[in-house]
Amino acid sequence: MKTAVIVFPGSNCDQDMYYAIKDGLGEDxxxxxxxxxxxxxxxxxxxxxxxxxxxxxxxxxxxxxxGIMPAVIKAAEEGKPVLGVCNGFQILxxxxxxxxxxxxxxxxxxxxxxxxxxxxNNQTMxxxxxxxxxxxxxxxxxxxxxxxxxxxxxxxxxANHQIVFTYAGENPNGSRADIxxxxxxxxxxxxxxxHPERAADAMLGNKDGLRLFQxxxxxxxxxxxxNCIS
Amino acid sequence: xxxxxxxxxLKESVxxxxxxAVMQSLHNMNYPDVQDVRIGKYIELQMEDGADIAQKVDAxxxxxxxxxxxxxxxxxxxxxxRS
Numbered sequence: 001m002k003t004a005v006i007v008f009p010g011s012n013c014d015q016d017m018y019y020a021i022k023d024g025l026g027e028d029x030x031x032x033x034x035x036x037x038x039x040x041x042x043x044x045x046x047x048x049x050x051x052x053x054x055x056x057x058x059x060x061x062x063x064x065x066x067g068i069m070p071a072v073i074k075a076a077e078e079g080k081p082v083l084g085v086c087n088g089f090q091i092l093x094x095x096x097x098x099x100x101x102x103x104x105x106x107x108x109x110x111x112x113x114x115x116x117x118x119x120x121n122n123q124t125m126x127x128x129x130x131x132x133x134x135x136x137x138x139x140x141x142x143x144x145x146x147x148x149x150x151x152x153x154x155x156x157x158x159a160n161h162q163i164v165f166t167y168a169g170e171n172p173n174g175s176r177a178d179i180x181x182x183x184x185x186x187x188x189x190x191x192x193x194x195h196p197e198r199a200a201d202a203m204l205g206n207k208d209g210l211r212l213f214q215x216x217x218x219x220x221x222x223x224x225x226x227n228c229i230s
Numbered sequence: 231x232x233x234x235x236x237x238x239x240l241k242e243s244v245x246x247x248x249x250x251a252v253m254q255s256l257h258n259m260n261y262p263d264v265q266d267v268r269i270g271k272y273i274e275l276q277m278e279d280g281a282d283i284a285q286k287v288d289a290x291x292x293x294x295x296x297x298x299x300x301x302x303x304x305x306x307x308x309x310x311x312r313s
Binding site for chain 1: 243244245247248251294295297299300
């Protein structure tokens with residue numbers, strides 16, 4: 001599996017993401033600069049956290065118009081796994097690849113701590129190695145992770161099982177319905193505020209996030225296998 | 231040349247934590263008559279004039295300046311006084 005980690009000016013979790021895939025999974029991974037225009041040849045796309053373009057105007061608002069974004073949208077439309085974490089989630093929302101928006105945390109504080117998450121849907125290409133309802137521990141680090149959507153969108157998210165992770169403990173940021181991560185309707189674009197790449201190595205005391213990347217790899221292997229025999 | 235004044239506000243349905251914090255502070259300062267505070271953004275654009283200027287400003291607001299999932303915008307187009 002060949003993965004692209006998109007790097008924007010201001011990305012700061014790109015190296016963690018790269019490390020999780022290179023050393024955690026042992027798979028091929030490249031940094032792809034935001035000014036590039038093609039993602040041909042990549043099987044999975046990662047949009048890392050950070051403060052792209054200084055979070056000017058709104059988080060993700062300017063990154064959404066970067067040169068690489070049409071290629072990210074194309075990859076999403078082709079059904080490739082696209083994962084956006086933290087600022088990456090914000091960018092996917094601004095790009096319209098996921099519904100809703102992220103507001104300032106309800107308590108107005110930047111929150112940096114490990115929180116329990118509930119796996120609401122393990123039938124996705126990102127979560128197949130988690131058990132349904134499994135509680136995992138993943139770090140969050142954000143000031144604007146307060147997920148918002150209108151009632152109609154929330155009903156759709158629930159009906160289509162697009163809510164993948166919720167905060168299992170106290171809701172840290174005021175997110176609607178305790179939402180920590182959602183997919184698009186097709187299930188191949190996942191946006192989440194918590195950082196699985198920061199919980200992908202036993203040396204750092206937590207491997208709960210690694211299974212998310214392993215799930216993507218398993219999905220890719222299955223799809224390659226299916227293509228070979230078809 | 232025109233000056234375009236763009237006002238961006240959070241939709242009524244969206245909670246404004248910053249506004250709530252400011253209102254709390256005003257109450258603590260003994261202004262209990264303040265019933266609500268909403269914080270928004272003000273953006274000025276200097277633009278070449280043209281027949282389609284309003285259409286362009288709408289597009290600029292919809293595409294970049296405002297996130298219409300959570301925000302509303304309005305604007306005024308003013309004659310720019312050249313210095």
